[in-house]
Amino acid sequence: MDPSQALRKINKEIVACERCPRLVKYRAQVAKEKRRAYRNDEYWGKPIPGFGDPNARLLIIGLAPAAHGANRTGRVFTGDRSGEWLYRALHKAGFANQPCSNHRDDSLTLHDAYIACSLRCAPPANKPLPIELSRCASYLDRELEVFRDVKVYLALGQIALNSVWPHLVKKFEKEAPRLRKPKFAHGGKYEIVPGKWLLFSYHPSQQNTFTGRLTEPMFDSVFREASKLIEAAKP
Numbered sequence: 001m002d003p004s005q006a007l008r009k010i011n012k013e014i015v016a017c018e019r020c021p022r023l024v025k026y027r028a029q030v031a032k033e034k035r036r037a038y039r040n041d042e043y044w045g046k047p048i049p050g051f052g053d054p055n056a057r058l059l060i061i062g063l064a065p066a067a068h069g070a071n072r073t074g075r076v077f078t079g080d081r082s083g084e085w086l087y088r089a090l091h092k093a094g095f096a097n098q099p100c101s102n103h104r105d106d107s108l109t110l111h112d113a114y115i116a117c118s119l120r121c122a123p124p125a126n127k128p129l130p131i132e133l134s135r136c137a138s139y140l141d142r143e144l145e146v147f148r149d150v151k152v153y154l155a156l157g158q159i160a161l162n163s164v165w166p167h168l169v170k171k172f173e174k175e176a177p178r179l180r181k182p183k184f185a186h187g188g189k190y191e192i193v194p195g196k197w198l199l200f201s202y203h204p205s206q207q208n209t210f211t212g213r214l215t216e217p218m219f220d221s222v223f224r225e226a227s228k229l230i231e232a233a234k235p
């Protein structure tokens with residue numbers, strides 16, 4: 001099965017998922033009640049599949065859909081402030097064809113980049129439970145197996161690092177049987193095996209961007225580094 005077909009199959013299963021009763025109830029409640037600013041919108045109200053280039057060399061791992069962002073629009077990091085930061089940075093670095101994203105049916109496309117999440121449903125108060133992350137883990141595991149040419153894995157936040165790390169250990173256990181989990185720090189990088197890197201960034205949440213903990217130059221620098229590492233890995 002080619003990458004596009006494999007991802008379509010995984011994403012179809014993600015959208016139909018009902019493993020977590022708390023999340024199923026919450027995402028449906030938000031979609032019914034809506035936020036006043038979006039009262040005329042038809043909310044997606046289902047789990048959010050991954051999005052991007054099926055042959056990506058940059059794989060981005062986020063946290064979870066926002067209640068009135070992706071849970072409304074139906075596409076990861078779309079329709080909220082975090083998405084504005086992410087797609088603007090991707091566009092600057094040459095991974096996106098435009099700097100903004102408003103809805104799953106707009107003309108945004110990604111080149112050489114794919115976005116997945118640790119959790120596929122919007123959690124109450126943006127705080128997933130450990131059991132919910134565990135139930136969702138198999139989707140990320142299967143996505144990682146689809147991407148054979150990834151050179152850079154980018155974890156957006158500590159939870160994303162915690163989510164992707166077990167999958168990387170499993171994926172590279174033959175080449176690197178004694179991998180040690182790196183400490184999370186914004187702008188950090190870790191060489192998993194020669195030519196395969198794990199980068200870290202603060203999540204572009206409003207909690208980080210409004211307080212100045214994460215600035216736009218800080219965020220942009222991570223994507224410049226990802227681009228540089230990908231270019232250096234070319235044969």
